[in-house]
Amino acid sequence: xxxxxxxRMRLSGxxxxxxxxxxxxxxxxxxxxxxxxPRIGYLTLSPLLEPPxxxxxxxxxxxxxxxxxDGKNIIIEYRSAEGDPEALPFVAEALVAxxxxxxxxxxxxxxxxxxxxxDTVPIVLLFAADPDxxxxxxxxxxxxxxxxxxxMQNRELGAKRLELLKEAVPAIRRVAVLWDxxxxxxxxxxxxxxxxxxxxxxxxISADGANEPNFEKAFALIVxxxxxxxxxxxxxxxASYRQIIPEFAIKxxxxxxxxxxxxxxxxxxxxxxxxxxxxxxxSAGYVDKILKGANPAELPIQQPTHYKLVVNLKTAKVLxxxxxxxxxxxxxxxxx
Numbered sequence: 001x002x003x004x005x006x007x008r009m010r011l012s013g014x015x016x017x018x019x020x021x022x023x024x025x026x027x028x029x030x031x032x033x034x035x036x037x038p039r040i041g042y043l044t045l046s047p048l049l050e051p052p053x054x055x056x057x058x059x060x061x062x063x064x065x066x067x068x069x070d071g072k073n074i075i076i077e078y079r080s081a082e083g084d085p086e087a088l089p090f091v092a093e094a095l096v097a098x099x100x101x102x103x104x105x106x107x108x109x110x111x112x113x114x115x116x117x118x119d120t121v122p123i124v125l126l127f128a129a130d131p132d133x134x135x136x137x138x139x140x141x142x143x144x145x146x147x148x149x150x151x152m153q154n155r156e157l158g159a160k161r162l163e164l165l166k167e168a169v170p171a172i173r174r175v176a177v178l179w180d181x182x183x184x185x186x187x188x189x190x191x192x193x194x195x196x197x198x199x200x201x202x203x204x205i206s207a208d209g210a211n212e213p214n215f216e217k218a219f220a221l222i223v224x225x226x227x228x229x230x231x232x233x234x235x236x237x238x239a240s241y242r243q244i245i246p247e248f249a250i251k252x253x254x255x256x257x258x259x260x261x262x263x264x265x266x267x268x269x270x271x272x273x274x275x276x277x278x279x280x281x282x283s284a285g286y287v288d289k290i291l292k293g294a295n296p297a298e299l300p301i302q303q304p305t306h307y308k309l310v311v312n313l314k315t316a317k318v319l320x321x322x323x324x325x326x327x328x329x330x331x332x333x334x335x336x
Contacts (some may be wrong), residue, residue, distance in 0.1 A: 046240050088110055092110070101291060131143070150304075159193060177204055189234075245258075
């Protein structure tokens with residue numbers, strides 16, 4: 001038996017349920033919609049929430065700016081792996097097989113799943129970490145395949161986040177990094193953070209959740225190590241824990257630096273990240289161009305134009321921290 005066949009036989013019950021629901025939804029959508037209305041796919045690892053996440057809201061806003069309204073002159077086929085990475089390849093295959101004109105997605109696992117499902121169906125990136133370095137594109141200027149969209153260019157952001165955290169809390173000496181080393185796009189950020197740690201005199205503790213379904217061992221390691229602070233990277237698998245991680249950190253009395261603003265809005269201490277809502281809004285322009293006949297191989301991948309520093313003063317107060325005035329003046333958003 002081949003490895004691929006074995007993997008398919010081990011498909012979890014949750015993944016099978018997701019796949020069955022996806023197939024039924026695709027069939028129903030095709031039966032109800034006129035053929036003249038373009039149908040596009042929207043694939044996410046995380047569960048689809050209402051109201052929409054800032055990223056999905058930004059994408060819908062961008063579509064409206066280009067004259068598209070879901071359910072009227074464009075149909076969006078939403079699919080989610082419900083937080084189960086094992087389900088992504090199967091959900092992606094079903095979405096591509098449903099006949100969508102293109103697929104919009106974000107994050108390495110989802111992008112990889114769609115790429116493996118089809119090398120011809122255009123893939124529009126809401127955002128992706130260094131698509132040129134990860135092999136999704138030959139270069140940012142000329143992607144050369146079926147993938148284009150928005151890049152986060154996050155190779156150096158790990159270092160920048162650690163620097164800002166150190167500036168906000170000068171006393172920190174040992175910092176835990178909650179991440180997933182099985183995600184290849186995170187390794188350059190880990191290396192960048194390590195270099196910054198050596199420069200700043202900070203010892204890093206790798207709380208690696210690779211191959212863990214729920215990061216339990218990583219959380220236990222953090223509790224045992226008793227670090228001074230906690231940082232995370234951009235990881236859509238971790239995004240499902242946007243409530244849990246801030247609550248855990250406050251319980252452990254840990255200042256946090258996140259790569260997604262949503263964590264700070266849920267009680268985290270700080271975040272420094274590209275404006276993901278704006279990236280997603282801008283990605284809608286690629287959808288418009290491709291639907292009008294543009295070749296994704298010739299559409300340059302764009303980079304962020306703005307990075308947002310967000311701080312939560314309520315959490316700072318709970319932790320007994322007083323933020324330096326220079327951090328407050330620099331912040332794009334202060335939660336009070």
